[in-house]
Amino acid sequence: MNIAISGASGFIGRHLTAYFTERGHRVIPLARPMFREGMLGYLTQALSHCDVVINLAGAPISKRWTPEHKRELYDSRIRVTHRIISALNAVRTKPKVLISASAVGIYPTEGDSDEYTNTRGGGFLADLCYAWEKEARRCPSQTRLVITRFGIVISPDGGAMVQMLRPLKLAKIGTAIGPGTQPFPWIDIRDLCRAMDFIIHNESVSGVVNLVAPQQVSQWAFTKAMSKAYNAGLTLIVPKFVFRFMYGEAASFLTTGPSVRPTRLKEMNFRFETPTLEKLFSGTDRTTVDELDLKRYLGRWYEIARYDHRFKRGMSEVTATYTLLPNGTLRVENEGVRNEEGKKIHKKAIGKAYVPDPAFPGRLKVSFFLWFYSDYYVLELDTVGYNYALIGSRSDKYLWILSRTPHLPEDIKKKLLHAAAQRGYDTGKLMWIEQI
Known part of the structure; x- marks a missing residue:
């Protein structure tokens, strides 16, 4: 359409x-x-x-x-x-x-x-x-x-919630708008x-x-639930006269x-997928796959989409290649191209990975610098052919869609996007990566 x-x-x-x-x-x-x-x-x-x-x-x-x-x-x-x-x-x-x-x-x-x-x-x-x-x-x-x-x-990436989250993130204090009983x-x-x-x-x-x-809730109930989800130490009600001073007549739609x-x-x-505050603030579902055959996971993966982050900002043609080492750990080779002053500059980083707990084979630890390891969670995987995967981490800052080929069929993209959304990820933040 x-x-x-x-x-x-x-x-x-x-x-x-x-x-x-x-x-x-x-x-x-x-x-x-x-x-x-x-x-x-x-x-x-x-x-x-x-x-x-x-x-x-x-x-x-x-x-x-x-x-x-x-x-x-x-x-x-x-x-x-x-x-x-x-x-x-x-x-x-x-x-x-x-x-x-x-x-x-x-x-x-x-x-x-x-x-x-x-x-x-x-x-x-x-x-x-x-x-x-x-x-x-x-x-x-x-x-x-x-x-x-x-x-x-x-949504945590815009609208009213961004304003509500500012004092909470800065000072770990939740602030409800007085009187707090308003719907x-x-x-x-x-x-x-x-x-x-x-x-x-x-x-x-x-x-x-x-x-x-x-679910019908009050301003206080919403702020209290949000404060709990973001580990605020205190939740306060800001008197409505403060908002009247700040916004004048416009304060009426807040108070x-x-x-x-x-x-x-x-x-x-x-x-409704999110009918209640409990569901809204339940957090992202980071459950990993139950089985992961590392030998089948080896080889090259093409990055189809990702949340942007400073390590790969501006990079295209990104791949990750996994090699099994004699000691049972993995060698990880990330490659990509960054456009710098009109020239394509090839970038490469070598890291290592391992499975810290065999009871959770979908959770890996990955490091590209000394002993500083990050979490790598295999959330969704094509268990038949190991042809595509959805990867996350302990933090909601990272999300990847990977494929064995440079281009992924549209129906598989939609399937993985739906799976990510169902888990609570904001799929609107994904960047689609240029591949040759």
Whole structure:
């Protein structure tokens, strides 16, 4: 499918782009210049061959709401949506579906709300969401319209969680926003991507869909669970007057909040992979393979994808060759090419490896410098032909997809990406390595 995304460079947009690209779809980013005056023709042309349009564009809400920023919040949502609708009306062959983002801030802060709640909240944020959705409802009838109301989207690499993690990582102190009892409607970014995919492929879905986890928690409960997962020594509630001083009127979306249920997703039997805080903060599954025949593992492996890190930054054509030594340990030879000042420079590093515990044959220790060893976990392995593998470590900083050949079939890539995602890895961070 061809999937056009406005706001593709943002936090959610980047994850959705990676998610759909990994599944073989073509993502067309709708860049900001397309929404300027006089650019309707270019926008119409961009949408003319699209099956799906996802409208995510919008300036960040977590800033002081000055009159200027309120105008930016409005224009970046309503005007962009207006231009998308105008382009859709001009397109001869209409996209099958338009998914237009909104937020749970449209709901009242009293009581529980779901998609069947007819009343809306008061204040600027609720009014903004209402105007945003009203514009999206002008969608041409030939295109199925779904309005997705996002909760707070959770991922350690962006969004609200990054801000929440700063004091925790710096001082091992978790900080909840006062009063702490306010509802905290949230959703894991991976479930959000899966829900979007679910909506696209289920033609019966239209109208409003809440993208929030089924577990309803308070701001304090979320922060407490996060603090425990990151080994914080203390969790504090910061009084809400602090946020009022910092954000002014905008503090209202932090110190209050609606209690929201994903009723329609549950009615459609959508399966959340991260329905609870326990699951969200349970950590990455680093279970290794039960069996590993070192003799079959020997030889050359091509690096198909990896999390970027300073040791291999900028390197392509990377391989790792394993040789069994007489003492039972392994010789590891890493090779690759780095482009330096327009020239390809060949790099090589020699290391050693061994299995420290025969009861866990998939866990190796690898060293490229003296006695400093790192963990090397064989997470997934083609046990029939030893043709591909998914490799991790004790830390979530490292992840590799390896193959016996320079190029891996698409179905195997998808299989390994799915396995990594199921284990809790952020597959959007993987770099695909150029091989000859």
